[in-house]
Amino acid sequence: MKKYLKIWYLNTANAVMADVSKRVSAVFLLLGKSVRIVLFGSFLFILLSGKKQIAGYSLTQAMVFYLTFNLIDTLSQLLLRGTYYFRALVLKGDLDYILAHPINPLFSVLFAHTDFLDFIMFWPILAALVYSLTLLPAISLSGVFLFLILIVNGLMLAAGFHIFVLALAITTYEVDNALMIYRDLSSLGRVPVDLYREPVRFLITFVLPVGIMVTFPVKALIGLLNPSVIVVSVAVSVLFFGLSLYVWNRALSLYSSASS
DSSP, rough: OOOHHHHHHHHHHHHHHHHHHHHTHHHHHHHHHHHHHHHHHHHHHHHTTTSBBTTOOOOOHHHHHHHHHHHHHHHHHOOOHHHHHHHHHHHHHHHHHHHHHSOOOHHEEEHHHHHHHHHHHHHHHHHHHHHHHHHSSSSHHHHHHHHHHHHHHHHHHHHHHHHHHHHHHHHHHOHHHHHHHHHHHHHHGGGGGGGGGGTHHHHIISSHHIIIIHHHHHHHHHHOOOOHHHHHHHHHHHHHHHHHHHHHHHHHOOOOOOOO
16 A cells, blocks of 8 residues: 555656646636636526525535535546546557556556646635535534545545546547546536436436435435435445446456557
């Protein structure tokens, strides 16, 4: 574990130096991320400000859902940014060198780059989320504990999605479109999945488990998720992550290297 933490630290340091060297681009990217989050949050506030509830949720609860989505999305982009650089490794044959290293290749490609801009964005999102949580009435310690557990559960699902994309890059050389599809699907979790009609609600909850990733943590926090559903959601996440690892190992076994 110490060795892998050191490798991640070195990768992060290199990524930060690369981002800092492009200051103007970094500022504009940071502004773009901030404007996108603020605009949709403002839209949500305007949409709900004239109503007491929507789909059974108050304005404060809806904002917690939205901020939780942004927290999970930002953390996954922060930690798993290496996925966006993987296609070039396959096309140039640099994956051969990674496979020859005495470390896990999945770790090498998944955590190859840490997005410093998302690290900056993480803190105001976290502060806004904590402030919104203080506005919710009667939050129990057990609810907060389940909220944190399901946040980790959501990050595991996000990691599974990214691993599937990595496997796809080996077999089809496709990354960008697959990542955009993932981003579009995950953006459905900006609002509670209860707002969607069946069968879309079931589809994005259990088949493409965006609801488990984003909506379930907040529902557990406010006491709207029974224990059996929590157990099922964790089981789905573990199975999904395990399946992604199997697909990755299978794709890796089909990789014929640049030399061939």
